[in-house]
Amino acid sequence: MEPLEDFVSSLFSGPTAAIGAVFLLLILYLVSVSSAGVRREPPGPRPLPLLGNLLQLDLNRPHKTLHELSKKYGSVFAVYFGTKKVVVLAGYKAVKEALVSFAEEFGDREISPIFNDxxxxHGILFANGESWKEMRRFSLTALRDFGMGKRVTEEKVLEECGHLIQTFEEHKGQPFDAAHPLNYATSNIISSLVYGSRFECTDPRFRNLISRANESIRVTGSVAIQLYNMFPWLVKWVKARQVMLKNFERSVRDVKDLIKHLKETLNPQICRGLVDCFLIRKQKDEDSCVIDSHFIEENLIFTVANLFAAGTDSTATTLRWALLLMAKYPKIQDQVKEELTRVIGSREVRVDDRKNLPYANAVIHETQRLGDIIPMSIPHKTSRDVTFKGYFIKEGTTVIPLLTSVLHDESEWETPYSFNPSHFLNSEGKFVKRDAFLAFSAGRRVCLGESLAKMELFLFVTNLLQRFRFTPPPGVSEDELDLKPAVGFLLAPSPHELCAVSLQ
Structure with missing residues (x-):
C-alpha cells in the first residue's frame, strides 16, 4: 500500500478515527476558504447586524448615496439593505456590459415584498419566467400591431397634443401646474392602444386611475416602503403600505369593469386594442384546452395596469422636466423656437421632421439625461451564479443597475451635471447618438414602450414650444426655479407653476 493510502487508512481505524475526522474537516474547511478566495465577492462598506448599511444610506435619495459609494468601491460593489445583500453596478461600461453582454444572467426581475403583495x-413589470416572457412578447407585438411608433399612433399623439394646447390656452398666460393635463394626455395615448379608445379628461374613473397610479409610484420611493421591503415581517403595518394596497384594490376593480365592458362588446374579427387581442387569445387557448396557458385573467389585469402606469407617469414626468428646463433656460428655449420657425414655420410638427430639427432633438435627449427619472432602474436579480468584472455574484442576488451613474458618468459626458444640449450635437450642429444614453435602460428589461415614449416626447415638446413661451410666474426669476426633484420612485420635479404665454 502507498504511504498516503496507509496514512488515510490509519486516520479512520482504531482510536485515531475521531482525530482523523476532525483533521479531514479542517482540510475541507481550508479548501473551501481557498476556493472562496478565488471566488472574490464585490467589495463594499461593512454592514451592521440586521441593519446592514442602513445608517449609511439616505433613504430619501438612495441613488445619490450609491453613486457616492461607487466612487470609493468601484463599478461593482455590494451594500446591505437590512439583511438583504444588493450588488450595485455603476458607470456606463459596467451597466451596459451586464445588461447586454450578460443579459441572461442579469435579466431576472427582483420582486420586492410590496410588489409581491x-x-x-403576474403582468410584465414584476414577473419572471415563462409568464413574463409570454406577456412581454404578446404586449410588444400587440402594441406594434396597433401602431406603437407608427403613423397611426402619431395621429393619436397629435390629437392629444391638440387637447393639451387648448387646456394651456385656457389659462391665458397665468401661472398653473401642468402636471394633471400632461398626465391626462400621455395616459390617453396608452389607453387608446390598450382599450381601443381614449377617455374624456372629465371622466372621474379615468382621473382616479391616474391619481392612484401617480400616488402609488410616489409612495413606492418613500422611506416607509423601503423599510417595509427590508423588514416585511416587522413593519407590514406602515400606512404607506396600506395606501398602496387600497389603491391597488380600487384600480383592479376599475380595470376589471373596463375589461368586462370590452368583453361584452367583443367582435373576434376586429381587435380594438390590446385587451381585445388578449381576450381572443384567451378564448382560443380555452377552446383548444391549452395546458398551463399564461393567457389568464390575472395576467390581463396586471399587464393592463402595468402598461397604464408605466405609459402615463414616466412620459408625463419627462415632459414636466422639459417645460421647467425651458422656463429656467430661456436662451435654449429661444434656440429651439428659432429652429422650429426656420424649418417648420406655422404648420404642425410631425415625426418625419425630427431629422431636420437636430437642436430640438438634442434638447429632448438632454432633458431625459439630466431629468434622470428612474435613477436606480427597477432592480434586477441574477438568474444563475455569475462571475462579472472578476467578482462572484450568487444566483438570486438583487442587482441595481445604477442608471444615474450612467447618465452622469464623468468619463462619458463633458458636463455631466449641467443642462447642455451640445452633448448630442457634433461640431456641425447635427444630432449625434451617445452610447451612454441609457434613459430607457438596456437588455432584456429595456423599456417596452421606448419607441412610443420617444414619439410622444418629440411631438409634445416641439408642438408646445411652437405655440407657447414658457416662463416662471410673475415675480419669480429663472434662477429661482428649483430643479431639485421631489422624493419618489420616479424623480419628478418638485411641485411648481409656470406660465404658458401664447405665441399665436
Whole structure:
C-alpha cells in the first residue's frame, strides 16, 4: 500500500478515527476558504447586524448615496439593505456590459415584498419566467400591431397634443401646474392602444386611475416602503403600505369593469386594442384546452395596469422636466423656437421632421439625461451564479443597475451635471447618438414602450414650444426655479407653476 493510502487508512481505524475526522474537516474547511478566495465577492462598506448599511444610506435619495459609494468601491460593489445583500453596478461600461453582454444572467426581475403583495408574479413589470416572457412578447407585438411608433399612433399623439394646447390656452398666460393635463394626455395615448379608445379628461374613473397610479409610484420611493421591503415581517403595518394596497384594490376593480365592458362588446374579427387581442387569445387557448396557458385573467389585469402606469407617469414626468428646463433656460428655449420657425414655420410638427430639427432633438435627449427619472432602474436579480468584472455574484442576488451613474458618468459626458444640449450635437450642429444614453435602460428589461415614449416626447415638446413661451410666474426669476426633484420612485420635479404665454 502507498504511504498516503496507509496514512488515510490509519486516520479512520482504531482510536485515531475521531482525530482523523476532525483533521479531514479542517482540510475541507481550508479548501473551501481557498476556493472562496478565488471566488472574490464585490467589495463594499461593512454592514451592521440586521441593519446592514442602513445608517449609511439616505433613504430619501438612495441613488445619490450609491453613486457616492461607487466612487470609493468601484463599478461593482455590494451594500446591505437590512439583511438583504444588493450588488450595485455603476458607470456606463459596467451597466451596459451586464445588461447586454450578460443579459441572461442579469435579466431576472427582483420582486420586492410590496410588489409581491400587489402583482403576485403576474403582468410584465414584476414577473419572471415563462409568464413574463409570454406577456412581454404578446404586449410588444400587440402594441406594434396597433401602431406603437407608427403613423397611426402619431395621429393619436397629435390629437392629444391638440387637447393639451387648448387646456394651456385656457389659462391665458397665468401661472398653473401642468402636471394633471400632461398626465391626462400621455395616459390617453396608452389607453387608446390598450382599450381601443381614449377617455374624456372629465371622466372621474379615468382621473382616479391616474391619481392612484401617480400616488402609488410616489409612495413606492418613500422611506416607509423601503423599510417595509427590508423588514416585511416587522413593519407590514406602515400606512404607506396600506395606501398602496387600497389603491391597488380600487384600480383592479376599475380595470376589471373596463375589461368586462370590452368583453361584452367583443367582435373576434376586429381587435380594438390590446385587451381585445388578449381576450381572443384567451378564448382560443380555452377552446383548444391549452395546458398551463399564461393567457389568464390575472395576467390581463396586471399587464393592463402595468402598461397604464408605466405609459402615463414616466412620459408625463419627462415632459414636466422639459417645460421647467425651458422656463429656467430661456436662451435654449429661444434656440429651439428659432429652429422650429426656420424649418417648420406655422404648420404642425410631425415625426418625419425630427431629422431636420437636430437642436430640438438634442434638447429632448438632454432633458431625459439630466431629468434622470428612474435613477436606480427597477432592480434586477441574477438568474444563475455569475462571475462579472472578476467578482462572484450568487444566483438570486438583487442587482441595481445604477442608471444615474450612467447618465452622469464623468468619463462619458463633458458636463455631466449641467443642462447642455451640445452633448448630442457634433461640431456641425447635427444630432449625434451617445452610447451612454441609457434613459430607457438596456437588455432584456429595456423599456417596452421606448419607441412610443420617444414619439410622444418629440411631438409634445416641439408642438408646445411652437405655440407657447414658457416662463416662471410673475415675480419669480429663472434662477429661482428649483430643479431639485421631489422624493419618489420616479424623480419628478418638485411641485411648481409656470406660465404658458401664447405665441399665436
Amino acid at each position: 400587489t402583482n403576485k408574479g
